[in-house]
Amino acid sequence: MISWVKKLWLQNSEPAHLKTGRWGEEQAAKFLKLKKHKVIGKRVFVGKHDELDLITESNGVLIFVEVKTRKNEKFGRPFSAVNKEKRKCLSRAAVAYLKKKNIKPDYIRFDVIEVIGEPSEKTPEIRHIENAFQLDSAYKLWW
DSSP: OOOHHHHHHHHHHSOHHHHHHHHHHHHHHHHHHHTTOEEEEEEEEETTTEEEEEEEEETTEEEEEEEEEESOSTTOOGGGGSOHHHHHHHHHHHHHHHHHHTOOOSEEEEEEEEEESOTTOSSOEEEEEEEEEOOOTTOOOOO
């Protein structure tokens, strides 16, 4: 368990881009709650390298949400960072999560949320791309 002092120190020593990313994830979670999603997990680590930004449930669908935050779109849309390799990592993480929790939902989905802005702004632009991609063919659900 991390003490609150160490946690505060880690947050204050964290690079700006990671703080912005964490802020974006919080904005995305608030946005999804307004859309009546139940947030099941935030920053869920499965394995050594795989992380799921958000896991939500809505209308009987388990949703794995990748959040991409950018200050602006000077270099393109945030969604473009969810390339084939990233989709494969997210698929691997989702299957590992389902196995670890031993759950077999009727439906799963992968969404992407784009957050445009930075912590100093009160209202970022948020775009929700539902069913952004399918489970990578390298991974199978076992039920």
